[in-house]
Amino acid sequence: MITLRVLVDQMIAPVPGGIGRYTEELTRQLIATAPADCFVEGIVSSSSSDQYEYVERTLPGLSGLYKTTLARRELAAAWQLGMTTSPGPGLIHATGLLAPLRRHDLADGTQLAVTVHDVLAWTHPEALTPTTVAWTKAMLKRARKHADAVVVPSHAVADQLSEIADFGDRVRVIGGAVASGLRLPTDYLVSGTLSSGVAATEALGLPAEYILAAGTLEPRKAITALITALGLPGAPDLPLIVLGPDSWGELDIASVADEAGLAPGRVRAMTGLSDEELAVVISRASVFVFPSLEEGFSTPIIQAFHFGTPVVHSDAPANVEAAGDAGFVVERQDAAGYPERLAAAVSRVLGDAELARRLSIAGSDRARAFSWRDSAERVWQLHADL
Structure with missing residues (x-):
């Protein structure tokens, strides 16, 4: 024994x-x-x-x-x-x-x-x-x-x-x-049509369309760069939901969004979600963005793939390794130009339905490797x- x-x-x-x-x-x-x-x-x-x-x-x-x-x-x-x-x-x-x-x-x-x-x-x-x-x-x-x-x-x-x-x-x-409990409620239809799952979805206050990200305002996570990207001319005009706390040290999301020129409430942090609530938030997102500059293992990318959500991510080695060829890659180098590249990538995915569909299918296939x-x-x- x-x-x-x-x-x-x-x-x-x-x-x-x-x-x-x-x-x-x-x-x-x-x-x-x-x-x-x-x-x-x-x-x-x-x-x-x-x-x-x-x-x-x-x-x-x-x-x-x-x-x-x-x-x-x-x-x-x-x-x-x-x-x-x-x-x-x-x-x-x-x-x-x-x-x-x-x-x-x-x-x-x-x-x-x-x-x-x-x-x-x-x-x-x-x-x-x-x-x-x-x-x-x-x-x-x-x-x-x-x-x-x-x-x-x-x-x-x-x-x-x-x-x-x-x-x-x-x-x-x-x-x-992906965590074993990360699955949609049994009364929620993945097609986006809600049955009795509407109560849970309304309680989350999700907009009809939104960009989703995960991380904190810690510089390594580059959430600030993403928020800055959304304030640039020509950037997608969708709300951003950040899975993580609304502050880090003296920084808070509202202030960072204001400095980027975004309207109050356009960027929102969400924490304390149950696995089923998290599944709903990920599955309904128009695109998931993971701009992190360094990771050990990129679990958030795999989670988004699991629900067929198109993914835009940085070229951090762990991100590229996790995503394979299933994500849209953005170069991290030249920090000053990173927000512009993020904005361009997100715009590309949101503006090209065929590309988004291919990313969704490739991501779903990639998730099965884990x-x-x-x-x-x-x-x-x-x-x-x-």
Whole structure:
């Protein structure tokens, strides 16, 4: 009998974020695809009984839940210093860098695999807190010494990581997929006709036509460039919905839109959506724009593809890798001219029905290349290879 112990602690973090969802989806499929006589156990920091119950309820089929003696903050600090507390020998798969990295022997059946989702701590440290940057760099150093495998979500991250630390042949590219709950309500017709789903759609206050984007006002996400683009002469005169918070630091969307010369209310942020609400918002958009200058894995693009929404995206390596040939690519270079190029690309897609149709079909086909089941099977194969 073999047990794969998965760090599922991010699921109960104060802000689970994308890694929390990644952890949930991957672990669920690790359970579903477990080979004969193999089981999946969760590892969590010392937490409340309600949090333990949430993990067990969300991940039915876990063979057990190992609870460390330290709470999350203290556990992260202890593991950073090499003061490990873990279930002992065996297979451990961390869905981030939070892992009991220590000297061990593969011969006794112990394996340690960690996941590096991006290298922002090196390329865009301003996007993180100083504490997070320091912790991430320290844990990567420990991973270089003690990890048997390092999972990254894209070849783009693999290339970046190779410039930071030499992991040799220990790096494996295993991407993510669309969340299993991201689907339209059963009473919503994809054709755009609403039955009893009209109530939910009206509650969201969606306009008849709109441009959709995802991100924050953090410079790396380039949402400001997109808003600026919509204020240029000849730009599409459609409202913009941004999936994300309406402010970042001292910046807020209303002020950025005003400076771009856009009418009040033309740009709107949306947060806290349920999976079904998010599905409706994405599926009804005329075009999805992802101008981000750097990503680790471009999940928003895959989500838009999933619903056949035409996609315009930057030429950031991870974006191009995720989209294949299914998106309309905009060059990032020459930052001063980026808004003009974004405006031209969006205008092109919105003004050419045949192009939009081709992008929609290509995107739907491309989305099928990403599967959590496939990701889980590749994780099992990784540990079998070790």
